[in-house]
Amino acid sequence: MKVINNNEIVMVDDNEAEIYIASMYLEKSKLKNPLLSFSSGPDFLNYLESVKKGVKPIPALVLLDLRMPLMDGFQVLSKVREEPMFDEIPIMIIFSNSNDEEDVKKAWELRANGYQIKPSGSEEYIRFFNSLIDGYG
Amino acid sequence: MDTINGKVAVLIVDDKPANLYALKEILKDTHYDIHTANSGMEALKLLLQHEYACCLLDIRMPEMDGFETAELIRHDAQVQHVPIIFVTAEAGDQKDLFKGYEKGAVDFLIKPLEPVVVRSKVKVFGDLYLQKIALKRSQETEDLNKKLVFLNQDLKMANSELEHFTHIAAHDLREPLRRQRSFIDLLRDELPPDVLTKVDDLMQRIYCSSDQMLEMVNDFRTLTKLGQDEFKRSNVNLKEIIEDCLGDFQDKINGRRVQIYFDLFPPIVSVFASLVKRLYTNLIANAFDHVPQGSFAMYFTVENSGSSWIYGVKNTGSYIPQDQLTQIFKIFRKADLSHKEGTGIGLSICKKIIDRHGGRIKAQSGDDGVHIQFTFEKEGGISESD
Numbered sequence: 001m002k003v004i005n006n007n008e009i010v011m012v013d014d015n016e017a018e019i020y021i022a023s024m025y026l027e028k029s030k031l032k033n034p035l036l037s038f039s040s041g042p043d044f045l046n047y048l049e050s051v052k053k054g055v056k057p058i059p060a061l062v063l064l065d066l067r068m069p070l071m072d073g074f075q076v077l078s079k080v081r082e083e084p085m086f087d088e089i090p091i092m093i094i095f096s097n098s099n100d101e102e103d104v105k106k107a108w109e110l111r112a113n114g115y116q117i118k119p120s121g122s123e124e125y126i127r128f129f130n131s132l133i134d135g136y137g
Numbered sequence: 138m139d140t141i142n143g144k145v146a147v148l149i150v151d152d153k154p155a156n157l158y159a160l161k162e163i164l165k166d167t168h169y170d171i172h173t174a175n176s177g178m179e180a181l182k183l184l185l186q187h188e189y190a191c192c193l194l195d196i197r198m199p200e201m202d203g204f205e206t207a208e209l210i211r212h213d214a215q216v217q218h219v220p221i222i223f224v225t226a227e228a229g230d231q232k233d234l235f236k237g238y239e240k241g242a243v244d245f246l247i248k249p250l251e252p253v254v255v256r257s258k259v260k261v262f263g264d265l266y267l268q269k270i271a272l273k274r275s276q277e278t279e280d281l282n283k284k285l286v287f288l289n290q291d292l293k294m295a296n297s298e299l300e301h302f303t304h305i306a307a308h309d310l311r312e313p314l315r316r317q318r319s320f321i322d323l324l325r326d327e328l329p330p331d332v333l334t335k336v337d338d339l340m341q342r343i344y345c346s347s348d349q350m351l352e353m354v355n356d357f358r359t360l361t362k363l364g365q366d367e368f369k370r371s372n373v374n375l376k377e378i379i380e381d382c383l384g385d386f387q388d389k390i391n392g393r394r395v396q397i398y399f400d401l402f403p404p405i406v407s408v409f410a411s412l413v414k415r416l417y418t419n420l421i422a423n424a425f426d427h428v429p430q431g432s433f434a435m436y437f438t439v440e441n442s443g444s445s446w447i448y449g450v451k452n453t454g455s456y457i458p459q460d461q462l463t464q465i466f467k468i469f470r471k472a473d474l475s476h477k478e479g480t481g482i483g484l485s486i487c488k489k490i491i492d493r494h495g496g497r498i499k500a501q502s503g504d505d506g507v508h509i510q511f512t513f514e515k516e517g518g519i520s521e522s523d
Contacts, residue, residue: 015312021319028326096312120315122322 003090003132007060008036012044012076013094014068018118022063025122029129033060041071045079052085061132062091063116066103077110092116145263146170146187150180150206151195151224160193160224163252169263177206184216190266191220191259193246207243220262222246304361311354317347356482359415363489373410375448376402379437382417389425394432400439403446406513412490417450419483420509424452426483427507434506442512445496449510457502465500487511 003009009026013019019037026035036059038044050056062080066073073093080086093107093115107115119125147169149160157173164171172187174180177198184192192210196203203223211217220242242265244258321344325333333340376399383390383397390397424435433454440447457465466488487509491498496512 015316017316017320021316021323024323025319096308118315121318122326125319 003031003033003060005060006032007057009033010044010047010059010062011035011037011065012039012041012062012068012073013037013065014039015065018065021125025119025125026129028122029126030133031129041068041073041076041079044076048080048083048086052083058086059089062089063094064091064112065094065096067096074106074110077107077112081111087111090114094118144168144170145190145266146172147259147263148172148174148180148183148187148189148192150174150177150192150198150203152176152198153195156195156224159250160255163250163255164259167256167259167263169259177201177203177209180206181209181213181216184210184219185213189219191222191242191262193222193224193259196223196225220244220265222258222262224248224250300361303357307354307357307361311351311358314347314351314354318344318351321347353482356486360482360486360489363412363486363493369409370407371410372405372407373413374402374404375406375408375413376437378410378414379417382414382421385418386421386425393425393428393430396432396434398434398436400437402437402439406446406515408494408513409490412493416487416490416511419487420450423483423487423509424450424455424507427457428452428454438508438510445512445514447510447512449508451506451508453506455502455507457500457507459502462500462502466498484509 009031011019011022013022016039019035019039023035023037026033036047038047044062047056051058064073064076068076071079077091077093080089080091090113093103093112095103095115095117104115116128119128145168147164149157149164149171150173151157151160152175154175157175161171161173169190172183172189174183178201180192180194183189194203194206198206201209203225207221207223210219210221222244224246226248242262246255246258321340325340328336379399389395421435424433431454433452436449436451438447438449438451440449465484467485488498491511494513496514498509498511501508501510
């Protein structure tokens with residue numbers, strides 16, 4: 001898993017505090033990508049329509065929260081993968097606190113590019129973002 | 138109507154005391170309870186009060202004769218099934234005078250009475266009665282069992298709902314806590330060094346406090362997870378598991394100069410390995426939490442007890458008051474042993490792990506320290522999920 005260009009990193013999470021924390025740590029990390037956030041799956045899918053039309057750039061990476069109202073992360077993921085053009089968007093499923101075997105399996109089946117348990121605290125967070133530069137997995 | 142404390146009762150009806158006496162004499166060596174009535178009316182009264190294996194009914198009686206009495210018996214829903222043995226002076230066409238055969242057994246005894254015949258006829262009905270009672274009892278037991286199974290299912294469902302709720306609650310509680318830790322870190326980063334030195338102690342305390350809460354919530358999650366059926370037994374070397382656990386405490390062990398001793402462990406035991414690792418981790422942590430300071434000794438004990446092994450963790454340097462020895466395994470205990478470290482859920486998790494293995498856990502405390510012991514079946518016990 002690696003961020004390959006400086007396009008936006010997209011974060012989809014219904015919790016505003018979560019997005020705030022991620023944006024703070026992203027700034028402190030070595031990544032230079034701006035953060036673009038959406039508070040729901042439908043909002044993000046709506047944005048992808050503009051990407052499809054070529055109005056917006058393809059995200060460098062999508063961090064997709066699993067547990068959200070309206071549409072959960074899996075539903076959003078499978079919807080994105082329906083569009084051949086979005087086949088290559090790197091999408092990471094973000095688990096709130098457990099990497100339940102079933103969830104991990106489902107993430108792979110739906111062609112996620114990775115999964116991550118939400119980091120807690122400075123060290124974990126920055127390590128996570130930096131790992132996206134060095135690439136792993 | 139009452140059954141006469143397990144004893145079979147027989148009713149004799151005759152207007153002549155001499156005849157009653159004679160029948161009583163004939164039946165006195167049987168183990169039946171003999172009741173007597175000297176008229177049809179009295180017989181009916183007794184029949185309503187007691188349950189009889191059979192009723193020996195004299196045909197020739199004044200006022201209400203045997204047949205009339207029998208008619209009345211056969212018309213009363215409560216007593217109509219009692220078997221009737223008519224006692225008659227002569228053999229003959231009297232059988233035809235009684236029509237109520239279909240409602241219950243009817244038999245005849247012809248005078249002069251032959252004791253062997255009387256006894257054997259009464260015995261037939263006595264045995265029948267006992268069989269009927271036994272059948273009724275077993276049906277009642279079966280009904281009760283069915284009811285119990287239902288109630289048990291309800292209880293299990295309620296319990297699993299409660300565990301599910303706790304699991305979700307613990308899950309949701311964890312999230313804001315995790316965010317709080319990030320906020321504390323972020324705040325610390327923002328503070329200029331001179332301010333940070335002033336408030337650092339405070340920041341540490343906030344951090345520790347949220348850390349403790351997070352640990353507690355995690356323990357709750359573990360506790361609720363234990364009820365779920367996702368574990369399998371495997372054959373493991375328990376000593377290796379314990380050494381593995383001790384590895385996580387290496388710094389503390391060195392720092393506190395803890396001496397570790399092992400009894401001779403059996404090579405293999407069948408357990409839920411991940412749970413047992415948790416069990417030993419908690420017990421080791423518990424020892425550290427309860428020995429206030431300084432060096433102490435920790436013993437990993439094993440005793441052979443027939444079909445099971447009694448394992449244990451013993452530490453010197455701490456003491457549990459006698460009245461709290463069973464309390465310590467409860468989640469929400471009143472007598473709080475610890476203003477010390479640890480969430481206090483650790484030992485309840487141990488209890489639940491041992492429950493899960495079908496074993497028992499207990500704590501002992503004396504001058505030489507605290508010994509917590511638990512059993513594992515040698516043959517792997519009965520796995521609930523099987």
